[in-house]
Amino acid sequence: MSRETESVPPAEDFDTFAVKPMDGRPSAVWRTHSDGTSHAPVAADDRPALQRIDLQLPILDKNDRLAARNRAFFRSRGIAALNLVSSPGSGKTALLERTLDELGRTAKCAVVVGDLETDNDAQRLRRSHAPVAQITTGTACHLDAEMVARGVEALDLEGVRILFIENVGNLVCPASFDLGEAVRVVLLSTTEGEDKPLKYPPIFKSAHVVLMTKIDVAEVLGFDRAAAARNIRAIAPQARLIELSARTGEGMGAWYEFLRSQTGGAPR
């Protein structure tokens, strides 16, 4: 190819020159830019020659970018943001009701809650007087970073230390959507199967904390807590496991202790 035998013009943006033969081609003078990319000399007809650039460029989709923005925002305000994920009916709202009532007295909390329809959960949570924003997703089976940003905009965050993001009840899709949270909390209730972590591994894999909820009724349901804990540990050995009941209050102390440990970041 004649393009490659062309002599190198004195261009300022090339800081080094290197010989870098490509498959099946004769060695040619390749130019290396300051950013590490390189290409063969420009052809006489001014058409660029074949260039090969090597990079390590993460492909971020729009949600990843917005999640990064949310994360920076929460961090800058010293807010610990938690994304609560579980199947429908595993007790996310009941857990939050009690948490807002009890922990909310000493650490100001706010909630963004997602459901396909209704603001029933927001109404339940507002009884605690915490700022609550309901997001109705329509047909979407998960919250995404943009919805959370919009929900947060509607909240008065003055003095808020902990933001709970109650995701749409679903153990599949929320796994793929980073909301910008610092902590992902996955709930498994004793009304579900002990093997759920094995059946839905990605969401458990991504958890920082797994809460086994409704332990007060485990016995009557014949739920094997030890087996469930083994399954959780097999999939998510990185996660902190807390077993609790939002109804009786058992185990809630460990949950509050964890939450307090997350509020260390002072607002900048």
Place this chain on the structure above:
Amino acid sequence: MESAMAAVLEQARAHGARKVHRIVIRVGALSGVEPEALQFAFEIVARDTAAEGAELVIDTVPAVARCPDCELEFEASSGFIFACPRCSRLSGDLRKGRELELSQIEMS
């Protein structure tokens, strides 16, 4: 795939290229990305762009976990439970396998 294509076309523009011939994307085994779906989407988003007709090469990165006890790095090939082959300890420390990145572009 749209963001991948946007990144490819941006690189092409930045390097003054008019035609993209070959794209290599590194996909981690646990990235949640289906190579077949990626190929399919690629053909659609490449249509009427400088990358139309380009070859898409998907370079799969196996999942590698690190044992918290003996520090062995091992290939986690059996799903989502990473058990150390030396000491059987379970690991949650995934070192490789979540990648989704553009690794090479050939263009002119």
